[in-house]
Amino acid sequence: MKIKYFYPLFLVLLVSTALASLPVPPPAGGTVTGKVTYTGTPPKMKPIDMAKEPNCAKEHAASPVFTENVVTGPGNTLEWAVVYVSAGDQGSTPGTQTLRFDQKGCQYMPHVLAMQVDQPFEIVNSDPHLHNIHPLPKINPEWNKSQPPGTPPLMAKYDKPEFIPVKCNVHPWMHGWFIVLNTSHYAISGSDGSFSIKGLPPGKYTLTAWQEQFGTQAQDVTIAGGETKNITFTFKALPY
Amino acid sequence: MRPRLEVLALFLGAAALLLTAGAAPCFAQIDIHIHTATGPMESHVGDVTGHSEPGKAYYRRYCIGCHGPDGDGNGENAQWFDPNFGFAKPRDFTLATYKCRSTPTGTLPTDQDLYDAVTRGFVTTNMPRWLALTVQQRADLVAFIKTFSKKWESQKTGTPINIPPEPTGNIESILRGREMFQKMQCWKCHGPEGHGDGPAAATLTDSKDNPIRPYNFAVGSRFKCGQTNQDLYRIFMTGLDGTPMPSFADVIQPNDAWDLVHFLRTLQPLDTPEAKAWKEWVVTHGKELKPIGAEEAPGGGQ
Known part of the structure; x- marks a missing residue:
């Protein structure tokens, strides 16, 4: 009688301990997907004249590069908007992966780099000439470093959340953003304006969408379980 | 008798007016409130x-x-x-x-x-x-x-950078410094001759978006942050925060930095040993010098 039950019990015990020792996958949680869109007339982006940096002018001779303050996609969508949990955040994991910010063809790649507080990132110069990398924070310390061609990546991180414009004084058209957040629940809208934030534990959240020219929009969303909620942020675009 | 009294009254009245008018801004000044962010320092x-x-x-x-x-x-x-x-x-x-x-x-x-x-x-x-x-x-x-x-x-105060003793500013050091000036692209802002007229000079702004000019070595004035060779070393190795002048600490070795200091001194119309050594050398070797600036200009410019 006793032995008869022992074997399956032992098996269950074995399987459960094996499962427990495996790395625990992050809680599946809910997902918020959606699009960032605009109404109205967005400003026209201007072609950038890079004549002052012959290398870059040559690189973009075939197709000129445009400013990226407002990048629109099909169906009135907006690229480079940052959507993040601004209130009610829970279950965030620290950002440990080293991110990459490249200077290529006198442009920043990506235009908007979102990161977490204390998350390391490297700044790379892929151009055959010097850049100075000059982020302009007000809360975090302001530094300004030169990076000649062929020098190793600069390592950096910020310890306070802040939206930081980045510029290169030598090439004044170069313009990007470091978005430092204290949540791991964020996404940047793609070329079709879509975003997706995964792994949200059940709860009530405020999601904020930020676009460098149009400011911020916030929406509340409640996640009950492993569901997917769809929301749309709509900015009012002004042609200037 | 009567005119005298009138003059006195006029004088007293004017004095009273002046006193009140003069005192009002004084009192206003006392009320200025200074907003500070921290406790005593x-x-x-x-x-x-x-x-x-x-x-x-x-x-x-x-x-x-x-x-x-x-x-x-x-x-x-x-x-x-x-x-x-x-x-x-x-x-x-x-x-x-x-x-x-x-x-x-x-x-x-x-x-x-x-x-x-x-x-x-x-x-x-x-x-x-x-x-x-x-x-x-x-x-x-x-x-x-x-x-x-x-x-x-x-935040903690930074640790001052280490400045090694200065080697001799001879012509070899100056010429190596000239190569640094080209390689580090100082000329992009400060100009090939150090006149503060490089291709990026006109568009420079400080961190508050105000226009700002790069230092013109030809003026020969002292720098914003001092006037000694050590000050000059410190300026480009720490950068001038809040301005377009970046730090070169990660990319210039201490010896190269001193070479650059020696070359920069030759751009100033000052009676420095470096300027003297440079002038003597240039008389005989000036033609050997490759011009500073963009190495290959498109369309035959430069």
């Missing part, structure tokens, strides 16, 4: 300890006109400083970003750095040298300036 300059409480009184008397009651550089005189004509706006102490530091870029300066800036003033700007104040008064002002930013509570 101290500074340490040599053996002298500065305190922010007396510093506040000196600030109200000497600094408030330009730097303002909030320490943000918006004093009532600031509107007359036009950066388009090369006059930098007064420093905004609330950001705690300082040009002249002995510490690496992105760190807070030492008390001595701030003290030196107050003492030295800023050439080409409206900030005078405050030599008329005592050492104690200047140290008190340094302590008080720090009360405008919480960064002085949350």
